[in-house]
Amino acid sequence: MPTSESLALSPYERLGGAPTIAEAVERFYTRLLADPQVSGYFTHIELPTLKRHQAALLSQVLGGPKAYDGRELKDAHRGMGINRADYDKVCEHLLAVLSEMGAPQDIADSVSGVLKSVADDVVERDS
Amino acid sequence: MVDADRLKASWGLVAAHGEQVPLFFYSRLFLAHPEVRELFPIAMASQRDKLVRALGAVVSNVDNLDAVVPYLRRLGADHRKFGALREHYPAVGDALLATLAHFSGPAWTPEVAADWETAYGIVAQVMADAADEAAHVTPAWWDGTVVDHRRIGIDLAVLTVVPHTRLDYRPGHSITVSSPLRPRLWRAYSPANAPREDNSIELHVRLVDAGLVSTALVDLTRPGDVLRLGPPIDDNLVLRDNDRPVLMLAGGTGFAPMKALIEQLARRPRPTHLFWGAETTDALYDLPGLRHFEAGNDWFRFTGCVRAGYPEPGIQVGNPVEVALRYGHTVGVDAYVCGPPGMVSAARSGLVESGVDPACIYFDQYGDEEK
Numbered sequence: 408m409p410t411s412e413s414l415a416l417s418p419y420e421r422l423g424g425a426p427t428i429a430e431a432v433e434r435f436y437t438r439l440l441a442d443p444q445v446s447g448y449f450t451h452i453e454l455p456t457l458k459r460h461q462a463a464l465l466s467q468v469l470g471g472p473k474a475y476d477g478r479e480l481k482d483a484h485r486g487m488g489i490n491r492a493d494y495d496k497v498c499e500h501l502l503a504v505l506s507e508m509g510a511p512q513d514i515a516d517s518v519s520g521v522l523k524s525v526a527d528d529v530v531e532r533d534s
Numbered sequence: 535m536v537d538a539d540r541l542k543a544s545w546g547l548v549a550a551h552g553e554q555v556p557l558f559f560y561s562r563l564f565l566a567h568p569e570v571r572e573l574f575p576i577a578m579a580s581q582r583d584k585l586v587r588a589l590g591a592v593v594s595n596v597d598n599l600d601a602v603v604p605y606l607r608r609l610g611a612d613h614r615k616f617g618a619l620r621e622h623y624p625a626v627g628d629a630l631l632a633t634l635a636h637f638s639g640p641a642w643t644p645e646v647a648a649d650w651e652t653a654y655g656i657v658a659q660v661m662a663d664a665a666d667e668a669a670h671v672t673p674a675w676w677d678g679t680v681v682d683h684r685r686i687g688i689d690l691a692v693l694t695v696v697p698h699t700r701l702d703y704r705p706g707h708s709i710t711v712s713s714p715l716r717p718r719l720w721r722a723y724s725p726a727n728a729p730r731e732d733n734s735i736e737l738h739v740r741l742v743d744a745g746l747v748s749t750a751l752v753d754l755t756r757p758g759d760v761l762r763l764g765p766p767i768d769d770n771l772v773l774r775d776n777d778r779p780v781l782m783l784a785g786g787t788g789f790a791p792m793k794a795l796i797e798q799l800a801r802r803p804r805p806t807h808l809f810w811g812a813e814t815t816d817a818l819y820d821l822p823g824l825r826h827f828e829a830g831n832d833w834f835r836f837t838g839c840v841r842a843g844y845p846e847p848g849i850q851v852g853n854p855v856e857v858a859l860r861y862g863h864t865v866g867v868d869a870y871v872c873g874p875p876g877m878v879s880a881a882r883s884g885l886v887e888s889g890v891d892p893a894c895i896y897f898d899q900y901g902d903e904e905k
């Protein structure tokens with residue numbers, strides 16, 4: 408049961424705002440780069456830029472302040488040839504990080520559901 | 535053909551997930567379509583959400599389209615103040631369908647999905663068309679300069695705002711207001727005057743504890759500041775054109791639209807009795823003005839209703855509903871009611887019990903029913 412206090416707050420605020428998100432992103436990339444299945448997608452990218460981007464996106468997905476000036480998700484991933492198994496793996500890492508950081512179940516469920524629901528915007532190959 | 539009963543059942547199923555629904559909807563919307571994020575308030579607390587609730591309720595009512603078109607047209611035109619453009623509708627529709635799919639589980643069949651898509655398309659079309667048409671006639675919002683800011687007691691301010699271009703409204707209307715101190719947050723307030731030659735609008739704003747917009751308007755706004763004003767939101771309290779006596783029940787700043795209606799009635803008087811309730815006599819913040827007006831207009835009566843205090847001439851103890859019912863004279867009246875939700879619902883049931891035709895009770899309430 409959400410308490411009456413949690414009712415007035417966005418998921419972003421409930422998780423602890425900007426510092427929590429920054430920490431989550433840090434841990435997320437540590438995991439991605441350590442996982443040979445998906446690290447290839449990230450090694451040639453400027454990591455600080457990507458992290459900033461990801462922190463902004465994550466915070467705004469969780470109801471934090473607008474911070475992200477990116478494109479439509481579909482446009483942003485067009486031509487990357489991302490396959491489903493890799494997408495699922497990346498999602499798994501993100502959810503693991505949220506769980507490590509003590510995200511309440513309702514937020515974790517919501518993020519997991521949303522990631523599933525946008526899979527088709529990102530995935531271009533089934534294997 | 536869309537099966538509206540099936541849509542409503544489908545929406546009922548999804549809405550039962552409560553706060554999880556807007557949480558999912560906005561996450562999905564902002565993840566897939568980051569470009570619409572900047573249209574929404576800086577912080578998003580899902581339980582305040584009105585958009586998702588309205589989306590489900592409105593879209594699943596397409597079988598009643600004729601009845602809701604006027605509302606949708608007004609809503610579409612009103613959405614221009616958010617910066618919502620025709621090209622944003624597919625993003626919202628996409629997020630809505632994904633949300634419905636997520637919470638419907640096995641009940642999400644291709645037929646149900648197709649019905650939702652069609653229904654959303656129809657509603658979006660009506661709203662976007664109305665927005666385009668309105669764009670020829672009115673601005674997306676009106677900038678208005680605060681020319682006077684009068685603090686009354688500890689929790690009320692009377693603001694006088696002059697829109698830079700003419701903002702047409704009728705007595706009884708509410709408009710929405712946004713302060714630059716609270717970007718993209720809009721709240722409804724009722725002009726307390728009939729339209730004037732100089733276009734100025736008087737707003738009575740009560741400070742709500744920890745309220746985002748009311749604190750900005752009461753505590754932080756100064757003459758010279760520029761607010762944004764939206765078009766009138768509904769016609770609930772607009773004066774019905776007939777000769778019936780008028781009974782007015784107001785709680786707190788629910789007095790504001792009544793004052794506008796009284797100014798209108800003064801041009802073509804009908805027997806009118808205002809019952810205005812507040813905590814104490816001091817909180818009846820326009821008492822001298824009303825007494826003066828009553829003395830000069832034999833068609834108008836005023837009774838103040840206070841929770842704490844003693845009866846005195848023109849002031850009774852009790853809430854405006856009790857006091858008005860005690861007084862009687864409810865046969866054949868048109869009743870106009872405005873105030874907090876509890877007061878409005880008590881007024882409606884009390885008036886009906888005392889013989890007022892439910893169809894002759896017009897009301898606006900300041901906020902949602904307590905959940």
Ligand SMILES: Cc1cc2nc3c(=O)[nH]c(=O)nc-3n(C[C@H](O)[C@H](O)[C@H](O)COP(=O)(O)OP(=O)(O)OC[C@H]3O[C@@H](n4cnc5c(N)ncnc54)[C@H](O)[C@@H]3O)c2cc1C
Nearest residue numbers: 708721722723724738739740742745746747748787900901
């Ligand atoms: C049609 C209409 C006309 C209105 N006209 C007026 C008017 O003329 N003058 C006026 O002062 N207000 C009026 N209101 C209320 C106004 O729109 C705002 O709801 C109010 O100012 C609170 O906004 P906020 O941003 O300060 O509070 P929020 O930040 O939205 O809310 C803060 C907290 O206070 C609670 N809350 C919200 N509103 C109220 C309330 N009215 N009383 C007690 N608690 C509340 C909320 O549930 C929340 O917990 C009207 C509302 C409607 C729907």
Ligand code: HEM
Nearest residue numbers: 570573574575584585588589592616618622623626657658
């Ligand atoms: C069928 C389509 C839509 C319906 C039925 C709908 C309905 C609503 C309703 C009823 C509200 C609440 C208004 C109020 O508080 O008085 C609202 C708010 C809002 N809508 Fe829409 N809307 C639709 C599409 C859109 C689109 C396409 C956009 C643009 C992306 C949009 C942006 C907004 C914004 C920014 C708010 C304010 C939200 C807030 O303050 O939290 N809407 N909508």
